Amino acid sequence: MTTALHIDHLHKRFGSNHVLDGFSLQVEKGEVLGLLGPNGCGKSTVLHIVCQLLSYDAGQILLMGKPLSELSHGARAMVGLCTQRCALYPDLLPAENLHFFARLYGLSEKDRKQRVAELMGRFALENFARTRVGQLSGGWQQRLHLAVALIHRPALLVLDEPTAAVDVEARMDLWRLIEGLRDSGTTILLTSHHLAEAQRLCTRVALMRSGTVVAQGSVPELTARVPGQAVAKVQSQDEGAVMQRALDLGWPVRQHANQLRLLLPHPLGLREIVDALDGTQVSAVSVHPVTLEEAYLELVGDSAMMASI
Numbered sequence: 681m682t683t684a685l686h687i688d689h690l691h692k693r694f695g696s697n698h699v700l701d702g703f704s705l706q707v708e709k710g711e712v713l714g715l716l717g718p719n720g721c722g723k724s725t726v727l728h729i730v731c732q733l734l735s736y737d738a739g740q741i742l743l744m745g746k747p748l749s750e751l752s753h754g755a756r757a758m759v760g761l762c763t764q765r766c767a768l769y770p771d772l773l774p775a776e777n778l779h780f781f782a783r784l785y786g787l788s789e790k791d792r793k794q795r796v797a798e799l800m801g802r803f804a805l806e807n808f809a810r811t812r813v814g815q816l817s818g819g820w821q822q823r824l825h826l827a828v829a830l831i832h833r834p835a836l837l838v839l840d841e842p843t844a845a846v847d848v849e850a851r852m853d854l855w856r857l858i859e860g861l862r863d864s865g866t867t868i869l870l871t872s873h874h875l876a877e878a879q880r881l882c883t884r885v886a887l888m889r890s891g892t893v894v895a896q897g898s899v900p901e902l903t904a905r906v907p908g909q910a911v912a913k914v915q916s917q918d919e920g921a922v923m924q925r926a927l928d929l930g931w932p933v934r935q936h937a938n939q940l941r942l943l944l945p946h947p948l949g950l951r952e953i954v955d956a957l958d959g960t961q962v963s964a965v966s967v968h969p970v971t972l973e974e975a976y977l978e979l980v981g982d983s984a985m986m987a988s989i
C-alpha cells in the first residue's frame with residue numbers, strides 16, 4: 681500500500697457556504713503534496729478535516745488505507761499538524777513544549793525523553809534551550825512548531841502555510857528543514873501561497889479553486905500545460921498594439937495583475953522579441969522561464985495574492 685491519504689468527493693458546508701464541493705486528492709507515501717489556491721478556497725478546511733478537527737458532510741477519506749470515520753482518536757496520532765496559527769505555549773521552554781505534546785500523545789517517559797532530545801538536536805533548538813518560547817523569533821517558533829508536529833512520529837505531516845509569517849532568512853531555514861524531512865521520506869501535505877516555495881519543496885502540486893482540485897501533477901507536468909516555452913513580460917504605453925502584434929505572431933497573450941505577458945512558442949532573446957514587436961511602443965521587456973507561477977495563473981487565475989521571496 682503506497683497511498684497515505686485518499687480523499688474522494690469530499691463535501692463540506694458552513695451554513696449556506698458550500699466550501700468543499702466534490703474535493704478529491706491522493707497523497708502517496710513519501711511525497712510532498714502542495715495544495716495551492718486562492719484565499720478562502722477551502723485549503724485549511726481540507727487539512728482540518730483530515731486531522732479530525734472538523735466534520736464533513738459527504739465523501740470518503742482513507743488514511744493509511746483505513747476509513748477516517750473508523751479511526752476516531754487514533755487518526756490524530758497518525759497525523760502531525762502545524763496550523764496556520766502557532767499553537768505553542770509561550771511561557772514554557774522549547775523542551776517543555778515538546779514534553780507537553782509528547783505526553784498528550786501518550787509517549788512513555790523513556791520514549792518522551794529520547795524523542796525530545798532527538799528533535800531538540802535535529803532542529804538545532806538546543807541553542808535556545810533556556811529561552812521561553814514567547815521570546816523566540818517567529819522563525820524559531822515555527823521550527824519548534826514543526827518539531828512539535830513530529831513529536832509522535834506521525835505517518836502524515838500536515839503543514840498549513842508553514843512559512844507565511846516569517847522573514848526571508850527564516851523561510852530559507854524552514855525550507856531546508858522541510859527538504860530534509862522530504863529527503864528522509866516523510867509524507868507531507870502542505871498549503872502555501874508562495875509559489876516559489878511550492879516549486880522548491882513539493883514533489884507534486886494540486887491547484888484548487890472554489891472547493892475542488894482543478895489541476896494536479898508535478899511542477900514540470902503543470903508547467904507543460906502553459907501554451908508557451910518562455911514568458912516575455914512587457915511594459916508599453918500602448919498595450920493594445922503590442923497585444924495585437926503578439927496575436928498576429930501567434931503568441932498567446934495574458935494580462936495578470938496589470939502585467940502584460942506574452943507566451944513565446946520557443947525561448948527568444950530580447951533582441952528577437954523587440955524585433956518581432958517592431959513598430960509598437962515597448963518601454964521594457966524581460967524574458968522568464970515558465971514556472972509554477974505561470975501554470976497557476978493559467979489554470980487557477982490571478983485572484984489569489986501571490987508572494988515572492
Ligand SMILES: Nc1ncnc2c1ncn2[C@@H]1O[C@H](COP(=O)(O)OP(=O)(O)OP(=O)(O)O)[C@@H](O)[C@H]1O
Nearest residue numbers: 694697699717718719720721722723724725726764
Ligand atoms: N469554522 C468556520 N465556520 C464558518 N465558515 C468557515 C469556517 N472555517 C472556514 N470557513 C469558511 O470556509 C471557506 C474556506 O475557508 P478556508 O480557511 O478553508 O480557506 P483557505 O483556502 O485555507 O484560505 P486562506 O488561503 O485564506 O488560508 C471560507 O469562506 C471561510 O470563511
Ligand SMILES: [Mg+2]
Nearest residue numbers: 723724764840
Ligand atoms: Mg487557510
